[in-house]
Amino acid sequence: MVFSGRFSKLFTGCLLAASGVLQAVGFDNSRSDNLAIYYGQNSYGATHSDTANWQKDISAYCNDDAINAIPIAFMNVFFSAGGLPEINMANTCSSNTGVFPGTNLANCQFLASGIKACQARGKIVTLSLGGATGAASFTSDSQAQTFADTVWNLFLGGSSSTRPFGDAVLDGVDLDIEGGSSTGYAAFVTRIRSHANGASKKYYVTAAPQCPFPDAWLGSTLNAVGFDAVYVQYNNFCGVQNFNNPNAWNFNQWDNWAKTVSPNRNVKVYIGAPAAPSAAGSGYVDAATLGNIAKQTRAQFSSFGGIMLWDVSQAYGKIVPLNLI
Numbered sequence: 001m002v003f004s005g006r007f008s009k010l011f012t013g014c015l016l017a018a019s020g021v022l023q024a025v026g027f028d029n030s031r032s033d034n035l036a037i038y039y040g041q042n043s044y045g046a047t048h049s050d051t052a053n054w055q056k057d058i059s060a061y062c063n064d065d066a067i068n069a070i071p072i073a074f075m076n077v078f079f080s081a082g083g084l085p086e087i088n089m090a091n092t093c094s095s096n097t098g099v100f101p102g103t104n105l106a107n108c109q110f111l112a113s114g115i116k117a118c119q120a121r122g123k124i125v126t127l128s129l130g131g132a133t134g135a136a137s138f139t140s141d142s143q144a145q146t147f148a149d150t151v152w153n154l155f156l157g158g159s160s161s162t163r164p165f166g167d168a169v170l171d172g173v174d175l176d177i178e179g180g181s182s183t184g185y186a187a188f189v190t191r192i193r194s195h196a197n198g199a200s201k202k203y204y205v206t207a208a209p210q211c212p213f214p215d216a217w218l219g220s221t222l223n224a225v226g227f228d229a230v231y232v233q234y235n236n237f238c239g240v241q242n243f244n245n246p247n248a249w250n251f252n253q254w255d256n257w258a259k260t261v262s263p264n265r266n267v268k269v270y271i272g273a274p275a276a277p278s279a280a281g282s283g284y285v286d287a288a289t290l291g292n293i294a295k296q297t298r299a300q301f302s303s304f305g306g307i308m309l310w311d312v313s314q315a316y317g318k319i320v321p322l323n324l325i
Helices: 009-019 043-047 109-120 141-155 185-196 219-224 251-260 287-300
Strands: 034-037 069-075 124-131 172-177 204-207 229-233 268-274 304-310
Touching: 034 268, 069 172, 109 124, 124 141, 124 204, 141 185, 172 185, 185 204, 185 219, 229 251, 229 304, 251 268, 268 287, 287 304
Parallel strands: 034 069, 034 304, 069 124, 124 172, 172 204, 204 229, 229 268, 268 304
Antiparallel strands: none
16 A cells, blocks of 8 residues: 555544535445545554554444444465465564464454454455555466465455454455556456355455556456455545646546446445545545545546545544544
8 A cells, every 4th residue: 555544533523524425334335435444554653653543453443433344454475484474464463473383474363353343333344465565466367366265264254273363254355456466366356256156244355556547556457357346546646636637636537447347337436545644645635625525526426435544543643633523
């Protein structure tokens, strides 16, 4: 993820009031008022020493009715010791806090109750693969299919003795691929979909492409297989800061892709925004501005699914007083 994000609870509350778009509801992918917010990287802590505002257990955010979807970031290495991947959730859980024997796979089973509490409140909790390091990639479709089996067994509806989140069953996967190669991702998604077919619960597949269209790493995959939603990172030259510049703002391209190219013509397109000035090198706008952008975009484009923010630690940092209500 290019963002290093932050939204405060005050920001999300102001966004609700300012936009008239987001509502306090459980996740429903057919709606246009969802809020997805990434958890795991403690990006606030990367630039701020006040540990009281660092990322907390995921359960700390479950009672916020504004949040509908929580991608956990990141599975940042696909193939490591013992043939298993690595996950890094900063101060919450990583290989530095304990791993399964013979692997570098973090044992985060203490998060199981928090994940299930979030799900019990109607939120979906997914696993985000990749991140800005670009260290996650495949060499072939066959390797990607086998890896999908691994992900299914470790995090989704399968079974394994090395489940990082214990008996919590995540609700799907998110692809935040920002380097390496595009090889294998369509095969990976297809295999995940195959496992999910006929399952007792719904599994979601999302992606976080950057706003320049088509996305350099995920463009071919997005065209080849159906995604439920794309959390477009609007912090490049085409970011929300250039909403009023028709030569930069390009939601119309993503809307056209959703309706004419995507194998899933019901795919939802989110506006992904940094949650504060310190969240990214560019792309931050205040809550009132972002709310207005969301409201106008929803009125124009039926593919609009909501807003994505990076990340939850910054969302609750409370550095910038907004006082917009």
